[in-house]
Amino acid sequence: MKLYGKNPVIERLKSNPKTIRRVMIDEDHVDLAYIRKKCNQWGIGISTVPRSKIQRLAQNLNTQGILADIEDFAYIGIDELLEHALDKKRTPVFLDNLNDPQNLGGIIRTCGALGDFDIVLPTTESVSVTESVLRVACGGENYLSVARVSNLGNAIEKAKKMGFWIVGTVVEGARSLTELDLQFPLGLVMGSEEKGVREIILKKLDAQVMVPMKNQRMSLNVAHATSMLCYEIVRQKK
């Protein structure tokens, strides 16, 4: 798997260097000395090559002159994720059929930065943690776990049995996020870009919540809505 772009590679060198097999960097890169030092420290092979070669390997996506060959993303099991979340007071975020890598990457970045969130994805009809996702996540993947499950509804049921209170975000007919007292331990459900949370999942929620929008005809981007929800979770947890 390839990781490219300055922030994603530097963040992984800092927080998860054992998953890096090799780094390729443009000989004029501004952070060359720093990256060389980190690679030497962890015994990671490093080559300085012309930017054109890095670009070719990255199929002309914007690499900012840096690319790392990394181990495949390591998902964990849903039981392990939920038990760890319960134990450490973390919030699992169930993403119901997201399909845009940009959105999953954005959610991983925010959740990783705020801290104490994990992510649950369905295996089918959902984006997974790809190279494009990691590029947008900017290292957030180093601060959370991701589980993939064949049935998201069953995973939510499992969380409920363990005592998680499950809140899902909808676009109408629910309490405003500014007025809802969240219960902890908490699990959050976000719907897909086009369809929101599926009916079959809605039935399993302990509560529904809306982001208060004055212009109801508009819709929020799901990754931005997740950022607002996660911020409110952090705020109420304090």
Added chain:
Amino acid sequence: MKLYGKNPVIERLKSNPKTIRRVMIDEDHVDLAYIRKKCNQWGIGISTVPRSKIQRLAQNLNTQGILADIEDFAYIGIDELLEHALDKKRTPVFLDNLNDPQNLGGIIRTCGALGDFDIVLPTTESVSVTESVLRVACGGENYLSVARVSNLGNAIEKAKKMGFWIVGTVVEGARSLTELDLQFPLGLVMGSEEKGVREIILKKLDAQVMVPMKNQRMSLNVAHATSMLCYEIVRQKK
């Protein structure tokens, strides 16, 4: 100026049809009947054409089979923006040298949906409201005003003289957003992707604030951080 993609075009047909000169739509588009009705209602020319032609006109960006020829984006003057914001209890958001159209588009979408926000951009070293920005904004531009100013610092000074309390977001050494009582009327300052708020602008702030991040080594995407700030503004305004 061209507007493309289902949500951006449909939202503009609903909220700002007078700025549309012509719509081109793929003959198999799922919303064909609805769009035809709206265009007829407002006297907007509509042509149904093969998707390949629309794609060609949009230089192969993802049009979802719909494209509109629209009037150039209409900026307003800074005085008008601030006076209107003061009068209507809106929050001007000063964006200090943003350079990614995706981020400006994301901010316009969130600010438009939440409502009661306007945007101030510098004319130099900043992205402006381009076609790429409008595509991401998904119609948010119909619910806010944007002013471009030659000197962002002077615009902030002007707002302060009118009584706006100016808060800027920084990454360290400031109060947490969860602990700061915002003062209204309020103006918000967000910094650029790489450098944050410039020193010269920092000096003009009435208060600095941080989004509380557990993993301080990470950084938030500026558009996501803006979403969290705007949500908190909405929450405290209530």
